[in-house]
Amino acid sequence: MQMASDIERHDTDILILGTGGAGMFAALHAQQTAPEGTRITIAVKGLIGKCGCTRMVQGGYNVALGGGDTVERHFMDTINGGKWLPNQDMAWKLCEQAVVRVRELENEVGCFFDRNPDGSLHQKAFAGQTADRTVHKGDLTGIEIISRLMEQVLSRPIEKLQEHRAIGLIPTKDGSALAGVLFIDMRTGKFRFIRAKCVMMGTGGGPTMYKYHTPSGDKTMDGLAMALRAGLPLRDMEMVQFHPTGLLAGAHTKMTGTVLEEGLRGAGGYLLNSSENRFMFDYDQLGERATRDVVSRGIYTEMRKNNTSENGGVYISMSHLGPENVRKKFSGMVKRCADSGFDLAGGKVEVVPTAHYFMGGVVVDPDTRTAMEGLYVAGEDAGGAHGSNRLGGNGVANSTVYGGVAGDIMGLDLRKMNAQRDPDEAVLSAEVVRAQHPFSRKPAIIQALRHTLQEAMWEDVGVMRTRAGMERGIARVSEISDELMTIGVDPSNLAFNLTWHDWLNMRSLCDISSVIAKAGLVRENSRGAHFREDFPESGTMESSFFTVARKTRDTVEVSREKVKFSIIKPGESILPEGEPETLVEAKL
Amino acid sequence: MLGVRLYMLQRLTALIMAPLTLGHIAVMIYAVQGGLSTAEILSRTQGSIWWLLFYGSFVVAVSLHAAIGLRVIVHETLGLKRPALNILTLVVSLLLLFMGARAVLAVTLT
Amino acid sequence: MIRKHRAHPLWFAYALHRLSGLALALFLPAHFYILSKALTQPESLDNFLTLTESPMVKLAEFGLVFLLAVHFLGGFRLMAMEWLPWSDRQKTFAAVAVAGAFLVSGLFFLRVV
Amino acid sequence: MSANCDELEVSVWRGDRLSGHFEVFHVPAQDSQTILDVVSWIQQNLDATLSYRYACRVGMCGSCAMMVNGVPRWTCRTHVKKVMNGNKLEVAPLRNLPVIKDLATDMDPFFDKWIAAEGLHHPTKTRDEPIETINPDSTMRAEANAGIECINCSVCYSACDTVAGNVDYLGPAALQRAWTLFNDAKDSGQNAILEAVSGAGGCHNCHSQGSCTVFCPNELNPMKAIAELKKATTKSFFKKRV
């Protein structure tokens, strides 16, 4: 076994974790603003640009680019969508800077987004938006954004550490600042500690502790688990967004949970239960076209009534729109389903709500600074911008905007920092021991336990919640967590040992799962993605609070903090008087 | 191991050879039909500046074309690299040029 | 070796072009050598040419013409692909080139026999 | 779960940069099952040390490609039934890339060549300027769009025998990217691109084997892009000389 003393060590000036929209933009901006000669390192769990969810963005990127739409309108939609929980300064900066960021993406990074016939950017409206705002590249927007960012990063003198998994944020001895980050070089299995003056964490959250989930396989809440252990406050941790139509193909296939695009419902697709009924009108007058959370709950209720399809979900059916038509309009989706053995155009495909996005995250200020000197957090890892619900199209805008902000701020803050800080060696050793824990236990099958966790979270802390359910969930997670500590990993060959990483993934997921449930208990009302059957009302907007979870010693405490209405109060609008409520028809 | 220059040279020599090969084949068909003998061939070609130019340019073109072709094949299948590859290309093309020139002179000079 | 990733028409066309080019390149020095004999020993060239009456040699000639034809047509196919406006019918062109080579060399063979 | 109890016989390549061998595993067959599912099942249930790579599981990230029954494929979107040979499967790391371990390859050479082909945007504008108006139906844009959905999965790269033989050859994906950028009205790198694709490893090394186009899972056509680059370089070759 490796000892803390044979950790490979090296130094850099700016260290970035993750290569999603947040990580890549941080690297590029840091390179632009930091003094000449600054060493920049980007470390990532997978390959640069080939992991994370930014690449998986389908629908697009929200940005107000005129034509009646304004930053103010985008901001109001974001606040309304988040049910008044967002940090308003963050939401404002998101909307305002998205305008700059999208120009940067087009002009400097080289993305090409779809155009109108007149050559201007094409924009469409996602659910919950009052203007045609979403810029996109077909329905594969993320590939365009991340591939272009990847090229820019790869071509620059930035140190690249691929397949390096961050496992611990290591503070200085007095705990006042961050000294560096501990990694496992996954290809060799060796530990590596990197000191840096500034570290940006953009590991992208990822609610993959649910039975059905959309994010990429590398995302397992590592960042938030590290932040939790480091004692940082986490906000809105109960807020898990479910996408209503994840593919359902059985527990044995990774295809299960992957997103069938929103536009299918928008175009008039039917959701059918086992008796071929369009059940959504039982729950909302908009039927299948209701918002994500409403449709998710509708499907979930139907599933609880056992009106389910073969694998326990419901069906989406498009054939009444004409199979040829569907094949043309949704060619990507039809092909993807066909590859998996399903006929989307002519038949029925089983779907189920699937955990999609995590609104909760580290408490940061609008400059991405955290409570710990030297640590910056951006993207899905940071909480606050979305409140209780993220609008479709605000996710990638958030990660690219704030990644860039982090890069700029680090480039500036760096000038005030003289040297790398020394780590608390005790914490460093403890993190190594933590990661090596399974080596001293008897190997067993980890995946089975992951399924148990996913089952528990889905049933008890999922789409619809109750006190009793969440308490049961906490107990179940705690049992699973204890069991994990008895499961071993054979340490004889640690090079590219995915099973060891499965174990570590489970460790992060268990830790954050219990925080989600605990935060859920504290929110005794229903807002956005968080729905309490025992508290179905939203409470008054004026009394809005957000939850903050913090680990002290061995317990996690969750408190409530009042939302500061720093820009706008509930019931008011910053849109000029007489502005229409909405510029577009309500559609998906 | 093929930059734009060698590529162009290979294509251009191919274009030069194309009509020459056709011409050669035509002559052959004609010759074969008449029944072939050294004397017959030589009587047609010897002393003709046109045949000298005809076969001469073919030899120049083919020695470049084939040498480049072999260069590529040798690089891709045997892994030979520069500078050995350059030397090989040169040697092959000179060899073909020499042998070809001898042959052309043999059939066209008196 | 025909491995699975090679089992498609354009790869075969590539292989044929390469093999024919290689064969022609190897044949050429021999051809030059024999012709150059005309200068020094006209009789031996004559001897060689009488040999061409034998059926084996006829067959070899057919082979040679085929190689030349298939390389020739294949070469034009490639240059057309590279320099003329793109067409999606590359497989067809490759097939036509090979068929054309058979036609030409077959005709040559029949006329000669 | 509706499983039929048949079993797949899966030969999996085990080894590292230097050596390796095939090892046989038996995996229960399922109704909906991809090659990636089979590989993970082996790692999760039979051999904890099996290494492979994936991320998105929906054909967007291009990190899961492997040789399946001798052919390069994205494994997350390859249904077992589509490629099964009797009840046998053979899974090996992508060809033409160094193996890190088992089924995971080092993709750095692929990306180094991507950049070497000038496969990155060469800006003409800054974030302070408005976004360029571009007619989506113009011929140049259509040409650029044709290859833009490349997920850099390296399937074409490992299908190509020229790549196998010629270490310097930039390969189909990088060259296709160069062609895409060459047609991008916003890109100022035309000359740099022509230069980059005209060198010893450039587009002129392609023998139009066409395997790239046959196997690209996204139905892109790198062979065409390369032919177009040959055309463009030929044009500029003569322009420079007259």
Ligand SMILES: Cc1cc2nc3c(=O)[nH]c(=O)nc-3n(C[C@H](O)[C@H](O)[C@H](O)COP(=O)(O)OP(=O)(O)OC[C@H]3O[C@@H](n4cnc5c(N)ncnc54)[C@H](O)[C@@H]3O)c2cc1C
């Ligand atoms: C299928 C799907 C579709 C989506 N569609 C849209 C859409 O249309 N519009 C929209 O706005 N949003 C969409 N989203 C949400 C959007 O993708 C995310 O909000 C955003 O991309 C998050 O960016 P990020 O940079 O924070 O994280 P990511 O892009 O997820 O990147 C996280 C990075 O961190 C790395 N990482 C993780 N753990 C570690 C570790 N321990 N050590 C080192 N590195 C680590 C990961 O490998 C990855 O590189 C979608 C999400 C999914 C899953």
Ligand code: HEM
């Ligand atoms: C008779 C004499 C010829 C010989 C000995 C010859 C030889 C060769 C050889 C060895 C190659 C390399 C093959 C490869 O790279 O795979 C080649 C390639 C080529 N030849 Fe020829 N050739 C001859 C005539 C021709 C003719 C007449 C043409 C044109 C009509 C032609 C067109 C080409 C082309 C275009 C290539 C490039 C192929 C590629 O890059 O893949 N050749 N030739």
Ligand code: SF4
């Ligand atoms: S061109 Fe096709 S096969 Fe090649 S890397 Fe791109 S997507 Fe993959």
Ligand code: F3S
């Ligand atoms: S397979 Fe290779 S040889 Fe050319 S056409 Fe494609 S790059």
Ligand code: FES
């Ligand atoms: S896992 Fe992303 S393409 Fe297969």
